[in-house]
Amino acid sequence: ETVAAGxxxxxxxxxxxxxxxxxxxxxxxxxxxxxxxxxxSVTDLNFYLGKILPEHFPFPLDLxxxxxxxxxxxxxxxxATGKAxxxxxxxxxxxxxxxxNMAKAIRTISIAKGYDPRDYVLVAFGGAAGQHACAxxxxxxxxxxxxxxxxxxxxxxxxxxxxxxxxxxxxxxxxYHDAAMAVLEEVFASLIDEARRExxxxxxxxxxxxxxxxxxxxxxxxxxxxxxPEPQQGTYGEAYIDEHRRLYGYVQExxxxxxxxxxxxxxGRSLAQPHPSTSAAPRVPTPATTVTAWFDARPHPTPTxxxxxxxxxxxxxxxxxxxxxxxxxxxxPGWRAETLTGGELLxxxxxxxxxxxxxx
Numbered sequence: 001e002t003v004a005a006g007x008x009x010x011x012x013x014x015x016x017x018x019x020x021x022x023x024x025x026x027x028x029x030x031x032x033x034x035x036x037x038x039x040x041s042v043t044d045l046n047f048y049l050g051k052i053l054p055e056h057f058p059f060p061l062d063l064x065x066x067x068x069x070x071x072x073x074x075x076x077x078x079x080a081t082g083k084a085x086x087x088x089x090x091x092x093x094x095x096x097x098x099x100x101n102m103a104k105a106i107r108t109i110s111i112a113k114g115y116d117p118r119d120y121v122l123v124a125f126g127g128a129a130g131q132h133a134c135a136x137x138x139x140x141x142x143x144x145x146x147x148x149x150x151x152x153x154x155x156x157x158x159x160x161x162x163x164x165x166x167x168x169x170x171x172x173x174x175x176y177h178d179a180a181m182a183v184l185e186e187v188f189a190s191l192i193d194e195a196r197r198e199x200x201x202x203x204x205x206x207x208x209x210x211x212x213x214x215x216x217x218x219x220x221x222x223x224x225x226x227x228x229p230e231p232q233q234g235t236y237g238e239a240y241i242d243e244h245r246r247l248y249g250y251v252q253e254x255x256x257x258x259x260x261x262x263x264x265x266x267x268g269r270s271l272a273q274p275h276p277s278t279s280a281a282p283r284v285p286t287p288a289t290t291v292t293a294w295f296d297a298r299p300h301p302t303p304t305x306x307x308x309x310x311x312x313x314x315x316x317x318x319x320x321x322x323x324x325x326x327x328x329x330x331x332x333p334g335w336r337a338e339t340l341t342g343g344e345l346l347x348x349x350x351x352x353x354x355x356x357x358x359x360x
Contacts, residue, residue: 007031007043007128011094013076020097032069035062040069042098045091046131050293051330053304056323089297099132103139114247121146125154130329134318134347138332145335149307149343152326164202164268166195169261176217176237176257187262188213195266204268212267216260219252225260277342280313288323295319295333307343314339317350 008031009021020042025031031041044066046052054061070087078084085093110117117140124133124147133145150157168191174180192211199209217240218225226247231239237257245251287303294300300319307324315338316322318331322345331337334351 007041007046009042009098011040011042011045011073013073013080015080018077018094018097020094020101032065033061033063035060035065040066040073042095043128044069045095045098046128046328048091049088049095049295050291050299050302051131051321052328053291053321053323056328086297088294088299092294092297095132096135099135099139102132102136106136106140117142123148124329125151127152127327130322130324130327132330134330134332134335134349138349143349145345145347147329147337147345147347149324149345150326151329152324161270161272161274163270164199164204166198166266167263168192168195169263171261172259174259175220176259180259181236184259184262188264191262191264192266195264199266199268202268208269208271210267210269212265214263214265216263217257218260219255220258227263275342277340277344279338279346280341282315282338283311283313285310285314285316287320291321293319293321293330300333310339310343312339312341312343316345 006021006024008024008026010023010025011018011020013019025038025041029036029038031043031047032038033044033047043052047054047061048063048066048070052061054063067087070090074085074087074090077090106117110120120142121144122133122137122140122142124130124145130147130151133147137143137145148154148157170187170191172180172184172187192213196209196211200206213230215228215230215236216225217228217236226240226243228236228239228243230236240257241251285305288306288309289304291302291304292299293302302319302321303316304321304323305314305316307322307329310322315336316331318333318335318337320331320337322329322331322337329337329345331347334349335347336350337345337347340346
């Protein structure tokens with residue numbers, strides 16, 4: 001699920017309300033703080049609120065340009081609504097809008113499909129994700145966040161460690177019954193053979209290759225189908241009924257099923273495996289500096305830490321800023337980060353989340 005709420009997302013007033021995205025400043029001209037005449041963007045907000053430290057940026061940042069853009073936006077809102085905002089209040093409100101957009105995208109792929117985000121850990125990766133993770137988790141009612149030490153490069157890191165996967169599918173559109181399943185054995189075998197040859201061609205040894213069979217099934221007369229992996233016990237039909245009940249809360253007793261398609265997945269397991277990571281004896285690290293950062297329109301003295309200097313067991317109580325080579329991670333008030341043995345930050349909610357209201 002894609003959401004237009006990145007660091008370059010443009011912040012504006014549409015005449016009625018404040019809006020973040022979907023338009024983006026891109027890399028050129030980039031956000032206003034880049035000093036190239038760009039528009040007010042999410043990166044500018046975090047910079048203005050003290051959550052991005054300019055001395056750790058690869059080039060100088062222009063605070064005056066951000067203040068001009070915020071002042072211009074403040075005047076637009078004032079003229080249209082009569083509401084006067086302080087600049088930090090306006091910037092904080094726009095950040096909350098950004099977080100709400102991100103949370104909405106997560107809800108789309110979780111709650112809408114029968115999964116409750118509160119039952120899971122939020123994984124934050126990307127150069128700017130760590131700046132918003134606590135607030136987004138709070139919006140979703142999630143209480144734990146996992147932040148990898150290479151979060152800013154995690155997509156590239158993941159590609160290097162990824163399995164080799166090939167998938168094949170073939171439409172069927174016939175009633176589901178034992179005789180139909182017998183006929184499909186040849187289809188499964190053909191698709192698996194084709195995908196397996198491609199995985200072998202990538203240099204994966206045969207002993208590291210696994211296969212999974214799946215069926216797309218639906219009630220006859222329906223459009224929507226569910227993809228059902230081959231069950232370890234029972235039949236595909238029984239597994240479909242169980243999954244339908246889990247997702248929708250009911251089943252149609254006696255309604256025949258239809259096979260929509262056959263699917264196979266052939267996976268060549270990667271030799272690169274991450275090392276297990278665990279908690280360590282807690283300790284309190286010494287901050288590198290202390291700065292002023294704004295949370296919920298209020299200034300907070302905020303210690304800063306260098307990610308590479310953190311050791312297993314180091315615990316950081318929010319507010320705190322963790323400076324990294326390719327990212328910045330913010331520990332909001334009411335959250336605590338624990339450094340695991342693999343260098344990950346396990347961030348847990350310890351108190352009341354910051355208010356999520358928004359201006360205007």
